[in-house]
Amino acid sequence: MSKNILQESQHKARKRFGQNFLIDHGIIRDIVRSIHPQKNDQIVEIGPGKGAITQLLADSCDNLTVIELDRDLVPWLKVKFERHPNFQLFQADALQFDFNQLIKNDQPLRIVGNLPYNISTPLIFHLLTYANKVQDMHFMLQKEVVKRMAAQPGDGAYGRLGIMVQYYCAVEDLFDVPPTSFDPAPKVDSAIVRLTPYAQLPHVADNIKTLETLVNVAFQQRRKTLRNSLKQLLTAEQMESLPVDLGMRPEEISLAEYVAMSNLLGNLATNAAIKHSDE
CATH class of the missing domain: 3.40.50.150 (Vaccinia Virus protein VP39)
Incomplete structure (x- = not known):
């Protein structure tokens, strides 16, 4: 020893x-x-x-x-x-x-x-x-x-x-x-x-991968506004439907708002897929 x-x-x-x-x-x-x-x-x-x-x-x-x-x-x-x-x-x-x-x-x-x-x-x-x-x-x-x-x-x-x-x-x-x-x-x-x-999450993302992607893309250009940083993810029309001020920077957005945006992105993707299949 x-x-x-x-x-x-x-x-x-x-x-x-x-x-x-x-x-x-x-x-x-x-x-x-x-x-x-x-x-x-x-x-x-x-x-x-x-x-x-x-x-x-x-x-x-x-x-x-x-x-x-x-x-x-x-x-x-x-x-x-x-x-x-x-x-x-x-x-x-x-x-x-x-x-x-x-x-x-x-x-x-x-x-x-x-x-x-x-x-x-x-x-x-x-x-x-x-x-x-x-x-x-x-x-x-x-x-x-x-x-x-x-x-x-x-x-x-x-x-x-x-x-x-x-x-x-x-x-x-x-x-x-x-x-x-x-x-x-x-x-x-x-x-x-x-x-x-948390025993129960205070804000629940429908798809955690979508949330991770959203946050990652937003903070790749943290000094730019959301309107500029999210261009690679969303069309101009889709961005206008987001429940936040697009003139804000990524570091000004709360967790609750990111989760809400993530869930909306998921809904937009689902609706687009349904529309595409109908065509």
């Missing part, structure tokens, strides 16, 4: 994995306090690294799964946590991981992670596809990304990420974490965010 501990202590953060190991014990306790793990929770930690958060989670709950990409850390994690009941470890890429396999007795997952900043946005989008099977998510992210997630219409940070995250989840920006809390210290500030999937 001493050999494994020695290997762990000598393990250097790998840039290709976006590793920054959390070393501030006060911040670690604050994170776990925010999570407030319970004995029977089904907790999943993405990127446990050297186990800074993992140790407190394992001490608090009986069902802990960790997903670690760095195979050099896996043997050490197994040795350190094998004594904990119902601990399981997957050496895997969270971006490709099927979280459905972790569901037991229909109990929702609680997902935790100090996410590598270089994959945080695609990983968040991947996890949102499991939102109906998740109780909550607590992540350490680049502060700028958390601000984008929580941004409201009119904010400079408001965009595709915030709209799609807020479609599925309530977003809480909990607290900031300085670079000195990590080894090596990142060049940016970090923050802890809590995402709580």
